[in-house]
Amino acid sequence: AAMFDSLSSSIQKAQRLIGKSGTLTKENMKDPLKEVRRALLEADVSLPVVRRFIKKVEERALGTKVLDGVTPDTQFIKTVLDGVTPDTQFIKTVSNELIDLMGGGVGAKDLEPGFPQIILMAGLQGVGKTTAAGKLALYLKKSKKSCLLVATDVYRPAAIDQLVKLGAAIDVPVFEMGTQVDPVEIAKKGVEEGRRLGVDAVIIDTAGRLQVDEDMMGELRSMKAALRPSDTLLVVDAMTGQEAANLVKAFNDQVDISGAILTKMDGDSRGGAALSVREVSGKPIKFVGVGEKMEALEPFYPERMASRILG
Ligand code: GDP
Numbered sequence: 001a002a003m004f005d006s007l008s009s010s011i012q013k014a015q016r017l018i019g020k021s022g023t024l025t026k027e028n029m030k031d032p033l034k035e036v037r038r039a040l041l042e043a044d045v046s047l048p049v050v051r052r053f054i055k056k057v058e059e060r061a062l063g064t065k066v067l068d069g070v071t072p073d074t075q076f077i078k079t080v081l082d083g084v085t086p087d088t089q090f091i092k093t094v095s096n097e098l099i100d101l102m103g104g105g106v107g108a109k110d111l112e113p114g115f116p117q118i119i120l121m122a123g124l125q126g127v128g129k130t131t132a133a134g135k136l137a138l139y140l141k142k143s144k145k146s147c148l149l150v151a152t153d154v155y156r157p158a159a160i161d162q163l164v165k166l167g168a169a170i171d172v173p174v175f176e177m178g179t180q181v182d183p184v185e186i187a188k189k190g191v192e193e194g195r196r197l198g199v200d201a202v203i204i205d206t207a208g209r210l211q212v213d214e215d216m217m218g219e220l221r222s223m224k225a226a227l228r229p230s231d232t233l234l235v236v237d238a239m240t241g242q243e244a245a246n247l248v249k250a251f252n253d254q255v256d257i258s259g260a261i262l263t264k265m266d267g268d269s270r271g272g273a274a275l276s277v278r279e280v281s282g283k284p285i286k287f288v289g290v291g292e293k294m295e296a297l298e299p300f301y302p303e304r305m306a307s308r309i310l311g
Helices: 002-018 026-042 047-063 072-081 086-101 129-142 157-170 183-197 214-227 242-255 272-281 302-310
Strands: 117-122 147-151 201-205 231-237 259-263 285-289 297-299
Touching: 002 026, 002 086, 002 302, 026 047, 026 086, 047 086, 047 272, 086 272, 086 302, 117 129, 117 183, 117 214, 129 147, 129 157, 129 201, 129 231, 129 259, 129 285, 129 297, 147 157, 147 183, 183 201, 183 214, 214 242, 231 242, 231 272, 231 285, 242 272, 259 272, 272 285
Parallel strands: 117 201, 117 231, 147 201, 231 259, 259 285
Antiparallel strands: 285 297
């Protein structure tokens, strides 16, 4: 809850600046919009994203017409609009645009269907990728879907051990072939094993690197070509703000991901990642990690996030 506190209070301050009398004008929205702009920049949303956002809020807010004459047919609309004052109209517009910014629409973005679903997990080292693989397996298990986890990080034996332990803790089988086999080969064998077991989903944990590098991208592209996964999810750390959004864009340009998982949302992050991912990459955030426990994974709802931000 802490993560959006300052953003939330700034936007509420902007709402108070508008006040309840008159209508929304370019003039009376100037300071409130400045407040929102400052709050978004402080939340580590990138400048171009902030600029487009502010422009849209201004255009939409000014475009809202206030009804004057009351005739029987406008009575209904008038009733609906009753209680709409400039301050609530302003905050409603900000809210709509926040939802839109985060990829709005209806509810959370689901995993893509498949028989079995093949979910490729990508991401840099330390962002919480292996943890997210385990969390996703438990999440699917709770919705009555059986899973197989596949460990392909042959460069770090500790990563394979970690996945094996996670699997044991949540009672989900883990497929591994040690460190001497090609990762793409392990992934293919893993999917075969998943089909043999008749599981609903195969989740493949891949090797991360400390930063974007060509070997990692090449390996992910080979895995994608060999497996045709239903989902390729990039795991990014919310604490890294707009950098997380830029990573989503970079991975999406190179391996065409289906969405992102934003981890460590329980931390003291400022929210910039949640607000920027969709805008800079065009891809949805599908899940958020909200803790170290295996249960700490939630679908990402733009509407809920917007209402958290608005307090
Ligand atoms: P990987 O290198 O990307 O596979 O990262 P790990 O899955 O090993 O996670 C790195 C660290 O981040 C571990 O200490 C995890 O417990 C922690 N972690 C992962 N997800 C979350 C989360 O959503 N919230 C918090 N607070 N910690 C997390």
